[in-house]
Amino acid sequence: MERIAIVNGIRTPFCKMGTAFNDLSAQELARIACRELMDRLGLDVRVIDEVIFGNVAQPPDAANVTRVIALLAGIPVTTPAFTVHRNCASGIEAAVTAAIRIKAGEGRCILAGGTESMSNIPFFFRKDTQEIFSEVQRAKTVVARLRAFLKFRLRHFSPRIGLMLGLTDPVCGLSMGQTAEVLAKEFGITRKEQDEFSLLSHQKAIAGRAVLREEIVPVIPGPKFKAAVTDDNGPREGQTMEALRSLKAVFDRTGGTVTAGNASQITDGAVALLVASENRAKELGLEPLGYIRSFAFAGVEPRRMGIGPAHAIPMALKKAGLKLSDMQAFEINEAFAVQVLACLKALDSPPFAKQFGYEGYTGPIDPAKLNVNGGAVALGHPVGATGARLILTMLKHLKRNDLNMGLVSLCVGGGQGAAVVLER
Secondary structure, three states: OOOEEEEEEEEOOOEEOOOOOOOOOHHHHHHHHHHHHHHHHOOOHHHOOEEEEEOOOOOOOOOOHHHHHHHHOOOOOOOOEEEEOEOEOHHHHHHHHHHHHHHOOOOOEEEEEEEEEHHHOOEEOOHHHHHHHHHHHHOOOHHHHHHHHOOOOHHHHOOEEHHHHHOEOOOOOOEHHHHHHHHHHHHOOOHHHHHHHHHHHHHHHHHOHHHHHHHEOOEOOOOOOOOOEOOOOOOOOOOOHHHHHOOOOOOOOOOOOOOOOOEOOOEEEEEEEEEEEHHHHHHOOOOOOEEEEEEEEEEOOHHHHHHHHHHHHHHHHHHHOOOHHHOOOEEEOOOEHHHHHHHHHHHOOHHHHHHHOOOOOOOOOOHHHEOOOOOHHHHOOOOOOHHHHHHHHHHHHHHHOOOOEEEEEEEEOOOEEEEEEEEO
């Protein structure tokens, strides 16, 4: 069958929540990425058959945010658009959904990607607070309105934080950080191992800044900024083991190992990818960065959600007819340092492979081939965008180093894993 190409892509810098992109919406971040990608490719927007973006927080002022993004980016009103949501894998979901639709004959050239403004995830009122506000609004007299107002108590003005709600699993009741602690205990991964992994992530991100700029469009966030943001602002140039050791455990204060320093940063950012059939790319005179060879999604226990990649990776490799040793580079999202370390241990475990029927598709991963320019511990994790960023980063890395095969994967809140095999 005709191959599905990732023609090219671009992303905004990834900026920590509450910093440079604090006043930019998810739709505006994505608009910037889309517009830049089309301009760099010299693409006539009329060739785009559909637009598909991943997003997790779903801005309340931009229902079906992808349609809003498309129109803001100058895509014709006649071009349909829809939004996908698979938690942390939403960016991957957008890309593979585009591939599926192209294979099904539902288009030949699709603009896909992911976006997230974690700075703008709203706070919510309690249900009983909403009911009082509704009563106030419905009151037909001043006296009735005053009587309704008098029902308010201090407790009614204690908001529910949307970000914290989203980072807590509603089935197992654990926060994402608590699920990471589950893996730390299960796999015997120490605080020192996690901090060492995190330090390396920062060091690789700092060393890789020049090459990461190849995938970044500079962004001027607003009139109060005198210069454009050109780099991800999460990597710490002076990060040290001493600084990491000084941080307290966040999710288990009586013996936990997961800290703010060895977990992914809460971040804003967007990624745009152009996905097309191989023949359509040729017709448009565009040389693809690479192709989607296979993909897979796996389900795991929500309380062990971080182990998802260890299941999705062998599934994707089996579909591709390839072995782990065939992969020349890996991007595994660093939701938590311990989560990646647990997946590496599982993949290198013959009993794990035998238990789940993954023999022939697992094995050790060379650390020198993993997240070579840093990962989410340093770069950040704008949840709806990260999956698309992994694809873009991997394909740029393969091209830059004249490599042919790469694999990207991430864990997914709610107990899933996602993986994509990419080829050039």
